[in-house]
Amino acid sequence: MAVADFTTTYKESIFLPSQLSSLSSCLSNTRSHVLKPYLRARNVNKVYCSVAPNEVQTPVVPQPTSIKGECYGVFCLTYDLKAAEETKSWKSLINIAVSGAAGMISNHLLFKLASGEVFGQDQPIALKLLGSERSFQALEEWAILIGAKPRGPGMERADLLDINGQIFAEQGKALNAVASSNVKVIVVGNPCNTNALICLKNAPNIPAKNFHALTRLDENRAKCQLALKAGVFYDKVSNMTIWGNHSTTQVPDFLNARISGFPAKDVIKDTKWLENDFTEIVQKRGGVLIKKWGRSSAASTAVSIVDAIRSLVTPTPEGDWFSTGVYTNGNPYGIAEDIVFSMPCRSDGDGDYELVKDVLMDDFLRERIKKSEAELLAEKRCVGHLTGEGDAYCDLPEDTMLPGEV
Numbered sequence: 001m002a003v004a005d006f007t008t009t010y011k012e013s014i015f016l017p018s019q020l021s022s023l024s025s026c027l028s029n030t031r032s033h034v035l036k037p038y039l040r041a042r043n044v045n046k047v048y049c050s051v052a053p054n055e056v057q058t059p060v061v062p063q064p065t066s067i068k069g070e071c072y073g074v075f076c077l078t079y080d081l082k083a084a085e086e087t088k089s090w091k092s093l094i095n096i097a098v099s100g101a102a103g104m105i106s107n108h109l110l111f112k113l114a115s116g117e118v119f120g121q122d123q124p125i126a127l128k129l130l131g132s133e134r135s136f137q138a139l140e141e142w143a144i145l146i147g148a149k150p151r152g153p154g155m156e157r158a159d160l161l162d163i164n165g166q167i168f169a170e171q172g173k174a175l176n177a178v179a180s181s182n183v184k185v186i187v188v189g190n191p192c193n194t195n196a197l198i199c200l201k202n203a204p205n206i207p208a209k210n211f212h213a214l215t216r217l218d219e220n221r222a223k224c225q226l227a228l229k230a231g232v233f234y235d236k237v238s239n240m241t242i243w244g245n246h247s248t249t250q251v252p253d254f255l256n257a258r259i260s261g262f263p264a265k266d267v268i269k270d271t272k273w274l275e276n277d278f279t280e281i282v283q284k285r286g287g288v289l290i291k292k293w294g295r296s297s298a299a300s301t302a303v304s305i306v307d308a309i310r311s312l313v314t315p316t317p318e319g320d321w322f323s324t325g326v327y328t329n330g331n332p333y334g335i336a337e338d339i340v341f342s343m344p345c346r347s348d349g350d351g352d353y354e355l356v357k358d359v360l361m362d363d364f365l366r367e368r369i370k371k372s373e374a375e376l377l378a379e380k381r382c383v384g385h386l387t388g389e390g391d392a393y394c395d396l397p398e399d400t401m402l403p404g405e406v
Ligand SMILES: NC(=O)C1=CN([C@@H]2O[C@H](COP(=O)(O)OP(=O)(O)OC[C@H]3O[C@@H](n4cnc5c(N)ncnc54)[C@H](OP(=O)(O)O)[C@@H]3O)[C@@H](O)[C@H]2O)C=CC1
Pocket: 001, 002, 099, 100, 101, 102, 103, 104, 105, 106, 130, 131, 132, 133, 146, 147, 148, 149, 150, 167, 187, 188, 189, 190, 191, 192, 214, 215, 216, 217, 218, 246, 296, 297, 298, 301, 404
């Protein structure tokens, strides 16, 4: 964890809420002091924290036996399990591991998770926040993998695939070693589809179906553009699929999208706009934001991670679906097997999903889906050394880019 950035020695302490102000030096080091009111609001009465001895002034209360092993990291938050047992109305604890916990996205995401907005107001959760230290402790249920190196000046996409791919190979191995086989993994760090493929290939004990690449940000962006064009509220847009890669080859599907229950093409009759402007705006939205703001989307990515998880833990509304990048292992759309491809999915709310079968296809859609498929197959060849498929051979199409690269 980023502890290594400011200290090399750790001391583990348990804090009560009244002692949180002294704890805030620990939390604020990682820009997460915003968590404090949320911890209070959720009656978190103990926080487990690793900080340097000279930063700790609070008395140490006995460590509950329910906290297993050591806690690595600047901050390592968990509910007091003993108290949870006493509170009969509480559901059983869900552990959530988040890598890149000190990054911009996490800065927005963590308190949304802690607020109860994602898993429910009555659902206790334990956040396992991970940074540079690649250890995954007591990992069960959900892992949100954000931590990745941003592309630096002059860095080729093939280099990024290799550098970040190695992170996700390690994390796949760590998950394989310690996580429950029921864990659901959301890969955010880019290039997220291929990172998710690398991660799942390195975690053979975990079903490949449990791995997701985040394309929900793209779905949200696409819904927003259709809503703006149609002059309706965002929540009137449904059945929005993002096909393919989280890159500029992604395909926002206006053929199947609906606005106020009607086909989007019947509401927005400007086909030229749908085929050209809409598609390109969504594909390049990340890059436009980086140009405007100087940094990549953080708050909206955090919101989209919340949306992506919520879509898996709540039943999908009748007739609707959501997009997520999933492992292709038998699909009704003729997409190549053994890649991570964004497709339309539904969930019963049990954390699992199924592909939506009855979607329309036309030549426009098919042609663009093929392009994104070709890009992902090329990315896969680039990381053969990380997926156990032998030597890498990198022949990426020249125009292949992350949304943030344009
Ligand atoms: N799929 C999507 O829709 C989107 C994906 N992204 C991607 O999300 C990722 C994170 O973005 P953001 O939070 O803005 O980036 P930041 O640069 O703000 O944070 C990067 C985080 O990654 C961690 N990190 C860096 N190297 C490693 C490593 N070797 N192992 C583990 N963790 C590491 C850093 O941790 P530490 O400081 O502890 O080293 C830091 O917390 C990027 O890859 C970005 O491209 C962004 C937007 C949308």
